[in-house]
Amino acid sequence: MKLTTMSKVGGVLAASVLALTACGVSNEGGNSGGGGDETAAGGGSEVDWSDCTPGEESADTSSMEADSDTDITIGAFDGWDESFAAAHLYKYLLEQDGYTADVQSFQAGPGYTGLAEGDIDVILDGWLPLTHADYLEQYSEDIEAHGCWYDNAKLTLAVNEDSPAQSIADLAEMGDEYGNRIVGIEAGAGLTKTTEESAIPTYGLEDYEFIVSSTPAMLSELKKATDSGDNILVTLWRPHWAYDAFPVRDLEDPEGAMGEAELIYNFTRSGFSDDHPKAGQLLKNLVIDDEALSSLENVMFSEENYNGEDLDGAVEEWAGDNAEFFENWKSGSMAG
Structure with a gap:
């Protein structure tokens, strides 16, 4: 997420997300199944990005x-924690190998435009096959794909680890x-819309009070409940540092009401592989x-750690x- 706008919750923790933008898009559970300018209804590219x-x-x-x-310029998307986590992780590895890497923040649209025009070298946060499908439809011929690095980006309903519900x-x-009660986040988030319009009617949860509040408020209630040993049901999404900070787990979704998981891809400007074969690999x-992702984000973004400040220092810590993570990364042995 954008490191300069973290919101504090009751002086105890920080929200790991930005406030919703005017169009209702952010990393506040809006990446998948959402309804904003960054959310596409389907993929127009001939590439099967789900594969x-x-x-x-x-x-x-x-x-x-x-x-x-x-010299490598890395773009990260404002409001998306995993975007800055992956970007600074890649920057750290490059700098250990003598590169000069610069992380710059963008909204998704300008980020893809800058990549296609060659002003940015790398983006590590392409959500497909749904969320960023429109951008790939527009720019796929002007950028290079370098594989996916995460395969579980999704909207969820989550509970404290020791509570009775499994599904x-x-x-x-x-x-x-x-x-x-279902404790939710912002009214404009895709997660809120999916919960209200799909999960609640699909599973007959109309008798629950769906509390539409904010991400900081949801995280505050989650912390309070898990600290006191009370049961709680919240809307959440992966990836998120809450999975490392709190004893929380997702409920199974047998009807698929919260939508399918997406993949997160790496993309570069055209010609990057020729100019940077090692960095590309x-x-x-x-x-x-x-x-690994939730623990990294927890160090980078929770108030108990770096609170969205000094992201390079957080990654270094x-x-x-x-250390084994980076050795496996360089040796190419991370794949399952």
């Missing part, structure tokens, strides 16, 4: 010669366990699972505890 295995084009970079051009289908008979090697 990708993270790290499938991995290769060992240890014997590769260093790139002669070592959203259980909730209709368990209202008393959760105070007959490192993009193809990247794989981040839920545990995380790297100190996860």
Whole structure:
């Protein structure tokens, strides 16, 4: 997310997301199944963006010669935590190998435009096959894909780890366990729309009070409930640092009411592979699972850690505890 606009919750934690923009789009559960300018109704590209295995084009970079051009500009999307997490993670690895890397923030539209025009070298946060399909329809011939690195980007209903419900289908008979409440986020978020228009009617949850509030308020209630041992039902999404910060788990969604998981891709400007063969291969090697991503984001964005400030320092600290992650990345051995 944009590192300069983190919201504090009761002086205890920070929201990891920006306030909703005028068009109702942000990383506040709006990446998938949403209804804003960055959300496409379907993919127009001939490429099947749903067909990708993270790290499938991995290769060992240890014997590769260093790139002669070592200056790389990385774009990250305002309001999207995982965008800055991946960008600064890649920056850290590049700088360890003698590159000069610069992370710049953009809204998604200008980011893809800058990539297609060659003003940005790399974007590591392409959500497909749905969310960014319109951008790929427009720019796919002017950019290069370098594989996907995450395959579980989705909207969820989540509960505290030790609560009784295992599936959203259980909730209709368990209202008393959760105070007959679903704690949601902003009114304009795609997650809110999907919960209200799909999950609630699909699973017969009309007797629940759906509290439309804000991401900071939801996270505050989640922290309060898990600290006190109370049951709670919230709207959430992956990736998010809450999965590392709190004892929380997703409910199964047998009817698929919250939508399918999306993939997160790496894209570069045209010609990047020719100019930066080693850096390009490192993009193809990247794989981040839920545990690693949520722990990284927790260090970077929660108030108990770096609170969205000094993201390079946060990644350096995380790297100190996860040296094997980087060795596997360079060797191309992260793929499942």
